[in-house]
Amino acid sequence: xxxxxxxxxxxxxxxxQMVKTYLRAKGVGYDEVNLDENPHRRIEAHSLxxxxxVPVTVVTKTDDSQEIIVGYNLSKLVPAIS
Amino acid sequence: xxxxxxxxxxxxxxxxxxxxTFLDEHHISYDxxxxxxxxxxxxxxxxxxHGNKTIPTIIFPDDSILVEPSDKALSEKLVTLNIMxxxxxxxxxxxxxxxxxxxxxAALTAAIYTTREDIDTLLFEKGVIGGLAAVTDLIxxxxxxxxxxxxxxxxxxxxxxxxxxxxxIELGEVMSIKDEGKMKRLETTSGDMLARAVxxxxxxxxxxxGVPGEAEYYARGVHYCATCDGAFYRDxxxxxxxxxxxxxxxxxxxxxxxxxxxxxxxxTLKASEVLRSELKQYVAAGKITVHExxxxxxxxxxxxGVNKIITTDANDKEVVYDIDGVFVFIGLLPNTGFLKSSGxxxxxxxxxxxxxxxxxxxxxxxxxxxxxxxxxxxxxSAAGEGATxxxxxxxxxxxxx
Numbered sequence: 001x002x003x004x005x006x007x008x009x010x011x012x013x014x015x016x017q018m019v020k021t022y023l024r025a026k027g028v029g030y031d032e033v034n035l036d037e038n039p040h041r042r043i044e045a046h047s048l049x050x051x052x053x054v055p056v057t058v059v060t061k062t063d064d065s066q067e068i069i070v071g072y073n074l075s076k077l078v079p080a081i082s
Numbered sequence: 083x084x085x086x087x088x089x090x091x092x093x094x095x096x097x098x099x100x101x102x103t104f105l106d107e108h109h110i111s112y113d114x115x116x117x118x119x120x121x122x123x124x125x126x127x128x129x130x131x132h133g134n135k136t137i138p139t140i141i142f143p144d145d146s147i148l149v150e151p152s153d154k155a156l157s158e159k160l161v162t163l164n165i166m167x168x169x170x171x172x173x174x175x176x177x178x179x180x181x182x183x184x185x186x187x188a189a190l191t192a193a194i195y196t197t198r199e200d201i202d203t204l205l206f207e208k209g210v211i212g213g214l215a216a217v218t219d220l221i222x223x224x225x226x227x228x229x230x231x232x233x234x235x236x237x238x239x240x241x242x243x244x245x246x247x248x249x250x251i252e253l254g255e256v257m258s259i260k261d262e263g264k265m266k267r268l269e270t271t272s273g274d275m276l277a278r279a280v281x282x283x284x285x286x287x288x289x290x291x292g293v294p295g296e297a298e299y300y301a302r303g304v305h306y307c308a309t310c311d312g313a314f315y316r317d318x319x320x321x322x323x324x325x326x327x328x329x330x331x332x333x334x335x336x337x338x339x340x341x342x343x344x345x346x347x348x349x350t351l352k353a354s355e356v357l358r359s360e361l362k363q364y365v366a367a368g369k370i371t372v373h374e375x376x377x378x379x380x381x382x383x384x385x386x387g388v389n390k391i392i393t394t395d396a397n398d399k400e401v402v403y404d405i406d407g408v409f410v411f412i413g414l415l416p417n418t419g420f421l422k423s424s425g426x427x428x429x430x431x432x433x434x435x436x437x438x439x440x441x442x443x444x445x446x447x448x449x450x451x452x453x454x455x456x457x458x459x460x461x462x463s464a465a466g467e468g469a470t471x472x473x474x475x476x477x478x479x480x481x482x483x
Contacts, residue, residue, distance in 0.1 A: 012309035014216035014234050021211070022253050035313050042314060051301040052314040052387065052407065070301060072210065074253065074271075 001062040002081055005030040008045040008056040012036075015072035016055040022074070028081055030057075087112035087165075090127045091138040093480050097150055098138040104153050106264045107177050107276055108166055112140075114481060178204045180475055181268055181277035183256045184417075186213025187461050188451025189283035190240040190249075191468030192475070197247035199476055204277075205244075206270060208255035212237020213285045214414075214452070215461050217307050218328070219335040222356065224461050233309070236461070259424045261444045278446065279475045282421070282434060283468065285452040286414035286459075291323060295381030295388070296410070303388025303407045304381060308332035312339045315407050321346055321391050323378055324411035330357045332411055337369045344403050346376045346393060348412070376401070381408055416453050429455040439474045439483060440467060446478055 005023065007030050009016035023030050035042050035054060049056040049070045057069040059080045067080045087105070089112050091098030105112050117124040117135060127139045131149060140148045140156070148159055160166035180196055182189040185207035196203045210216045216237035222230040241251065254271035265276045288306045290296055296304050305311040312335060320340040322333045325347030333343050334357075351358060351374065364370040375396030382390045388407055395401050416432045427435045427443045433455035440448050450471040451457060451464035477483040 010310065010313045012219060012232070012234060012312075013307075014210045014212060014237065015307070015310055017216075017234065017238075018210050018253070025253070039313070039316065042316075046314070052303065053301040053305065053307075053311045054313070055310075074208070 002028070003060045003062045003064070005060070005081070006033060006058045007031070008033045008035060008041070008048075008054050008058075010034065010036050010054050013054050018072040019055045019057055019077065022072075022077065023081070026081070085143040087143065088115060088141045089113070089138055090115050090117055090123055090140070092116055092118045095137050100153065101138045101140065101151065101156060103177060103278070104156055106278060107175070108160070109262065109265070110160065110165055116481075175267075175274050175276050176272075177265070177276040177278075178202050179277070179479060180204070180279045180281060181206065181256075181266075181275060182281040182283060183259075183268075183420075184213065184283040184285055184451070184453070185211045185241070185251050186283060186285045186451060186464065187215050187236075187240060188285070188464040188468035188471070189281060190237075190244045191465040192281055192283065192450060192472040193244040193249035193468075194240075194247060195469055195472030196475060197244065197249045199472075200248075201476060201479065203249050204275075205249060205251045206254055206256045206268075207251055208253075208271075210237070211241050211251060214287070215464075217309055219309050219331065221461060222331075223354075255420075257420055259421065259426070259447065261425060261447070264446075266444075266446060279478055280447045281468075281471050281475060282418075282426075282442070282447065282449045282453060283451045283464075283471075284417035284420075285464075286416045288328075288411060289413045289415045291378055291410055291412060293378050293380055295383065299381055299383050299388050299408075303383050305407065305409050306411075308335050308409055311407075311409075312336050315339045317341050318406035319404065320344070320407050320409060321403055321405045322409045322411065323348075324413075325349065325351045325353065325374070326411065326413065327353045327357055329353070329411040330361050332409060333370055334360060334364060336409065337364055340369075342368070343370045344405065345370055345372045346378060346391070346403070347372065347374045348377055350374050373401075414452065414459065418453060431455075433457070439477075440471045441474065441478070441483070448475055448478075 045056045051070045059067040069076045115123045127135050161168045179202040182205040185205045193203050215233045218233035220230045256268050256270050258269040260267040266280045268275045316339045319342050321344045323346045330353035376393045378393050380392040391403050393401050418432050434449040435455045436449050448471045450467035
């Protein structure tokens, strides 16, 4: 079961919009960390994902395990939130 | 019973459309007669219906007649006549008038046109709504925007406009298209679907250089989306590979983050005059350095990411650039891999061949935008082709093409 979802985004990133659009369409809530507004949190996104890219979607489960999805990747996002 | 089923109707009649769709879905052939275009047929319908031109009026091979039948009544009749099996599973497959593969400027524009005509339209998008246009920072040559328009903003507007008229965008993938005559079967991530017409507008993706290190450092120093990943290079040094409009436009965008950009052009700059003169300002300010005749050889890095790119210059001499990341914009690759077994004809570079109606070699399957052979790879052209394709699809659905 999903406890919460955090998405690291930027203002100009179209793939970030797609992750948000998908979750909204499925009625799934999320928190957003906008790296343009919070540039200091880039390090956090990088250390979680190992990648220098957004979106980074962090799905935290009820047992506190985490699944990190880099990019707009439905084949990983769909099973992670179901 | 060798005689065909004959459906008398009119193009404006929703019940006629429903009955035809039912027959099409079940691969049952019939003759279609539009009574608006055939006065003798109109008289025949009036004769059958005691003076009323009630449509659809369907005459079966045994001379039995159904007038305005429900799908259930039609199904029962076809089973009685042994034309259809009682447990035909195909009835469970979702059917649409048009399925558009892709939701970039071409498909979204086409959808605006088809949905305004009440043509039931479903779009499939496996990537970003708006396509490559959505990931482009600023689009300066799309008509109607005095100061240009941000790609994401244009994509949002096109999507909103198409959805206002009833277009439905499914976030998923079409894996294959099969021609089944009047109906086309699409294998999708939401199951098999049938469409009376298909528009392929899957566009293209940025090409990769294929040099060592490119795949290894993907998203850890090698990038294809400046608007997504540029923010990670605040005060860092970057290389941009490419010399066309995208490479120059995105280099300019990246200057808002990077301390310096080496623009590595394999031959000579091919960007438009306007972009080149804008580029000069950044060159003069020391933000961008243009290197022409440079061929990338290897992208080198360590556990922390990329730290250099090895190239050869015009004299075949090795030149190394110390950088923190590389952005690649070296041209486009058509998204036609999923058409391999479809029988749709492609050109030598994998773009879809079409005729003057933007129709492929398969009747009822159309293509528009960057994925079409002969396309000019411009967003304005893609939108124009989308509009043309939509009008041709309407003609096709009305049996006029």
